[in-house]
Amino acid sequence: MADGRPHGPPAVPAGPGEDVVGAALARARARLGPGAHVDHDEHGGLCRVRIRLGPARHGHTPQWGVAAHDSAYVAAELDGGVARLLDDRALLARRRPLTGPLSGPALLTPPAAGILVHECFGHTSEADNYLTQRQALGRSLGDTWTTAPLTVRDRPTARPYAGSYLRDDEDTAPRTVTLVRDGRWSALLTSRATRALSGGSSTGHGRGARGAVAPRCSVLDVEPGPHTRAELLERVGDGWLLGSAVGGFSVREHLILEALWARRVRDGRPTDDVVGPVAVCAPKAALARQIAAVGGDVRVHSSPYSCVKDGHEVGSTLISPSLLLARCVVRPLEQVRRLVRRARPPA
DSSP states (O other): OGGGOOOSOOOOOOOSOHHHHHHHHHHHHHHHOTTEEEEEEEETTEEEEEEEESSOOTTTSOEEEEEESOHHHHHHHHHHHHHHHHHHHHHHHHEEOOOSOEEEEEEEOHHHHHHHHIIIIIGGGBHHHHHHHHHHHTOOTTOBSOSSOOOEEEOTTOTTBTTOOSSOTTSOOOOOEEEEETTEEOOOBOOSTTGGGGTTSOOSOEESSTTOOEEOOOEEEEOOOSBOHHHHHHHHOSEEEEOOEEEEEEETTEEEEEESOEEEEETTEEEEEEEOSEEEEEEHHHHHHTEEEEBSOOEEEEOSSOEEETTEEEOOEEEEOOEEEEEEEEEEHHHHHHHHHHHSOOO
């Protein structure tokens, strides 16, 4: 089926397992030095690795991780993860604090773009969220999110990625669902309770304990576009390159994207002017309208971190290229976190 074809790199076949991961971790520790904190565990068939370069401090410590239902896949990802950590460490050596908001065009690197897609199109397409939030969101199924040719699919059976599964928690076989097709909202993720929104049959996205099942996105896959990174930077002109994501979440119809750094772009070239940590906080519909182009540089983030909704945790994978925003506002991370704390109702 055409809608089910993968857009990320192919999965690595199962390998010898623990010894392969151990050897890759030894190489990683040697390259990163004694300040690196490396956690590795295997549980429930999922192999996880988390690495941070120093004490845990949100928005200030470079971190990276991978999880998959295949140890060989995890081992194969480690060299690339180490390279990204070393790049982040070099950028943080030049980073200065951001004291106020910045606005202009911005290029989201694939990790940052993946967070935007997860929060804006993944969670918003979960049928229970759709029913409660569409009025405030100002968007309904069939409406246009963006004029850019953006296509987003959820592929629950895409092994060995984190968040993949063969049957959901209601014992329904899941299917690939195209959530956004060429910028238009085309479908929702449903459980048995919300199957009326998907033609009377659950899409197999019901997750959670008995009595608390809700539709959940799993492996979100953005179809690559025609543009190279250099072409997208040229279109940025004078603006910002938004780098390594350190978090993201939704507050009703708003999304928050947190990044370790933002790098100034002038005349289409990244400069040595680096600020951070930063965050983008915006209404989902307004930010989606700013998506002007889709890159071809797809990157997979099979994440070791869980996605939490109403206290229930599931795995998650983000497969995305870079995304160009015609305009966005970038703020100091702590400023946005204070705003979010005030906006959230008391527990």
